[in-house]
Amino acid sequence: MTDAPRVLVVDDQPDIRDLAVMVLQGAAYKVEGCASGDEALKRLAAESFELVLLDINMPGIDGWETLRMIRADEATAKMPVLMFSVKDEMRDKVQGMQEGADDYLCKPFAVDDLLARVGRLIDRSR
């Protein structure tokens, strides 16, 4: 491993976003946060990341649409995407499976759980 992996956290709720950013920074990831799907897609087009943590329910384009755009773009088609949502709803997980998300995390999340999932996805893709 050369550089610390860069992770993009996308969530419109600042408290959860900041918490995730802080936790991941604490584990030596380089983390950027942004508040909307729009902004996330702009950053993904301009910079390189190794993983996206993506909230489902956001105003504007939601997490599913953002995920579809990520998958539609060759440059990010294979990017590990960890969806997270407050709903622990089976349907969301089925949809995640069908839309090509890599994993799913419920909010509020346990710190260890977040780190384990992020670590696992990054290890796999390297």
Next chain:
Amino acid sequence: MDYRREFLRLRGVTHDRTTDLPVYAVLIDRFRGLLDKRRSLGLLHVGLGELSTVESLYGWQVYDKVVTVAAAALRESIADSLADGALLAIDHAGGCGFVVVVWDENERSEWTTERLSSGAQALRAAVSGALAGHGLDRLNPSPQVQAGHARLSQNPFYRFERRLQHAVAEAAAMDARVERRRESSWSEALDQIISRAAVETLFQPVVDLKNRAVLGWEAFSRGPHDSELESPRRMFAVSKRMGRSGDLDRLCRETALRASAEMVGRGKIFVNALAHAEDAEGWETEGDLFRQLEAISLQPEDLVLEFSERGADTNGDHFVEVLRNVQDQGYAVALDDIGTGYAGRELLERIRPQYMKLDVSLVRDVHENLIKQELLSTIVDLSHSIGAEVIAEGVECREEVDTLIDSGARFGQGYLFAEPAPPAAAFQGGQLPANH
């Protein structure tokens, strides 16, 4: 305005997501330009029949795989044998097909009908070969590759767009003719099956994942052995197209219940109660269900009635009511196809089935897929909270079993344990291969 995003969005409409091929209408200007310089263009059409059945049975991943393999084979075959000039595009109308427009660089020579026909057959062979190479010919029903051709000539009397649509339709119809012939022979076969009550019942064990102890047996129906409709999937697909799902369901259930009488004492018998409850037609036989249950000698505790969670999709409250009624009469209920997104937590809490059967799309390669594991553990947690046992369907490998056990799923069925077999063979001593 974000141009890149707009571009990607448009591209999502104009290009097939799986193969990245353009839909043929996108290439219309190219085709027109080519035809301006020539008297005619050749058009080959390769269609994949039965794909919608494949998707409904094996899920979209398998559908995508078939289409990806077919597209790769076509690209390769075109590069090898049609190098002169060819454009490949996709045709989504009426299923999945590929359009190949071919021309000669030499402006005076033409694609003759014979050449078009042999070109189409070559593409068909290439696609069939590639599907077989990936084991996709073993799907049941397997995707049927058909090929047709047409010619697109200069004719200023018609608008070019419509001539193109016509040519594609003509080539696709040539594909379809073969399919129709097969369909009509299947329809006759189905009529015979129904009039002669010729379905057979096979049993597949449902086992404890840890020690392989047999919990019970699921009854499967199939057409007569060695007939065109032996494959239950094909038989049901044909019955659906002919509007005879109700008749076939009634017959299958009747036969299965009768065959189940032989299985008493060997574990619980899982029988499909309303096999096609996702359509209005599937409900036709609801009244017969109770009559049939009364008529047989089985005790309610011997039977588990299976319902697809898809039944809730069109007829939610009624579905719950029927299932409660069944449970009130002492039968256990298994809710099938869990993990396909129809039933949420709320519905499951209302129904409280005794068994939850995981759809094969969730089970397949669950050991390699984190989001499937996440969904699996959600389902298992839910099963505990409503007091249901989880049964994984279509288990094919040891790794799947390990992941299922780790997540807390208790039972499974699938080729890893045993194939469905006629009663005598199925429970030859009730033994299963011990260390499989």
